[in-house]
Amino acid sequence: MHAAEIPFGGGVSPRSARRLRGQSTVEYVLIIAIIVLVVLVVGPQIAGAIRNQFNLVAGTIGSGTTGENFYEATELPDPENGTAFAVYSEDDNSLMFYKRRGVPKVGDMFNDRRVTEVYTGFENETYIRTTGDSWKTWTTNVPWASLESKIEITEVVDEGIQPKSIAFWFYRCAALKTVNLSKMNLSKVELTHGAFLLCRSLTSLKLSPFSSTLREMDDFITCCDALETLDLSSSDLSGVMSFYHFALCDGHMKLNTVLFPTDPSKQPKLVYDMSCMFSNQTKLETLEGFGEIGWGLGSKNGNEVNLSQCFQSCVSLKLDCSKWNVSNVTKHVNFNHNAPGVIAPEWAD
Numbered sequence: 287m288h289a290a291e292i293p294f295g296g297g298v299s300p301r302s303a304r305r306l307r308g309q310s311t312v313e314y315v316l317i318i319a320i321i322v323l324v325v326l327v328v329g330p331q332i333a334g335a336i337r338n339q340f341n342l343v344a345g346t347i348g349s350g351t352t353g354e355n356f357y358e359a360t361e362l363p364d365p366e367n368g369t370a371f372a373v374y375s376e377d378d379n380s381l382m383f384y385k386r387r388g389v390p391k392v393g394d395m396f397n398d399r400r401v402t403e404v405y406t407g408f409e410n411e412t413y414i415r416t417t418g419d420s421w422k423t424w425t426t427n428v429p430w431a432s433l434e435s436k437i438e439i440t441e442v443v444d445e446g447i448q449p450k451s452i453a454f455w456f457y458r459c460a461a462l463k464t465v466n467l468s469k470m471n472l473s474k475v476e477l478t479h480g481a482f483l484l485c486r487s488l489t490s491l492k493l494s495p496f497s498s499t500l501r502e503m504d505d506f507i508t509c510c511d512a513l514e515t516l517d518l519s520s521s522d523l524s525g526v527m528s529f530y531h532f533a534l535c536d537g538h539m540k541l542n543t544v545l546f547p548t549d550p551s552k553q554p555k556l557v558y559d560m561s562c563m564f565s566n567q568t569k570l571e572t573l574e575g576f577g578e579i580g581w582g583l584g585s586k587n588g589n590e591v592n593l594s595q596c597f598q599s600c601v602s603l604k605l606d607c608s609k610w611n612v613s614n615v616t617k618h619v620n621f622n623h624n625a626p627g628v629i630a631p632e633w634a635d
Contacts, residue, residue: 359388360396365446371406374430375399379438379461381430383470385446397443405429412451412477421505421531422484426454434458438487442469451477456485464490473497480505486538488513496521498552502528504559511538519545519575522552527585528559535566546575553577558585561592561617566599573605580610580631590616600625607631 362368368385375382377399390396392404408429418424430437431454438461448471456462457480465488472494482488483505489512500523507516508531516533523546533541544564547553553575560583564570583591591614597603598620604627612618612631622628 360390362387363444370409370447374403376402379436381437381440383442385444409449413454428454441466445469448474450474452481453477453479456482458484460486463487466492468492468494476501478503483508486511498522498525504530506532508534514540515543517545524555526554529563530559532563534562541567543572555582556584558589558591560596561594563596565595568601570600571602584614592617594619597625597628598623
């Protein structure tokens with residue numbers, strides 16, 4: 287089967303291919319007949335106990351059956367109490383996310399793919415960079431990091447997965463083409479640092495909304511050379527304080543449209559770093575969500591407020607920042623250098 291023919295949704299095999307398990311209809315009829323006989327011969331008290339036990343067993347079997355078909359635990363999505371896991375398959379170089387009552391094993395056939403690797407525990411982890419002096423040569427403790435040159439497709443199949451961080455999840459996944467996290471609950475995510483950093487082949491990125499829990503978006507889509515659109519319009523970014531290198535480009539770019547929330551209540555309230563946010567994005571034309579007065583700029587902890595090179599070389603962008611409140615800004619070197627359509631604020635210094 288070619289990769290293009292492999293279905294992504296679900297994971298439940300066709301009904302005709304399912305293996306029958308448990309008791310057949312004839313065996314159930316025989317069991318019921320025996321119970322009736324016991325009721326007539328032994329008496330109501332003992333028969334009642336047997337009936338209760340039969341009902342208990344039948345109920346247990348029925349919880350995993352439909353008609354005469356038995357469902358494996360790995361085939362039963364459970365968004366509330368299931369186990370979140372990711373499966374990598376060499377069949378199509380996919381990394382798929384699920385939340386089920388059971389977890390498949392390496393070597394199993396699952397969702398029409400052979401399981402190459404299985405990962406759990408990522409909902410409650412915050413992964414970090416561990417070594418490396420440059421943002422292009424870091425190593426991380428993300429469990430599937432060793433597959434960075436292989437993963438081509440990522441999709442969330444089941445609902446109910448709620449990570450607290452997606453930092454570095456797809457860092458340097460240079461072969462990754464499509465990411466669909468629209469079924470993942472991102473409302474608890476606090477950190478997205480380097481989530482898609484150096485995903486140079488990425489052409490499609492679908493996300494569910496972030497919430498006010500989110501604190502930083504550093505290096506979010508940095509050097510995603512093939513990505514043309516990023517839609518964050520349905521997210522609540524009011525808690526985000528840093529957009530350092532958010533969409534920095536190092537020479538190869540296609541980014542045309544970025545949509546931030548237009549609702550003022552969901553826009554950032556206290557940002558201290560927007561340095562190199564869109565630096566060198568020469569194709570960027572549409573940028574929504576800044577409004578006339580821009581975002582709230584400042585710092586709670588006395589950090590410098592840095593807007594240096596924020597729109598440097600955004601030669602296709604038209605944005606009037608003249609009414610932004612920049613009274614708290616401490617650095618703004620080359621804010622709009624080589625970006626003739628970007629009107630700079632009136633700096634306080």
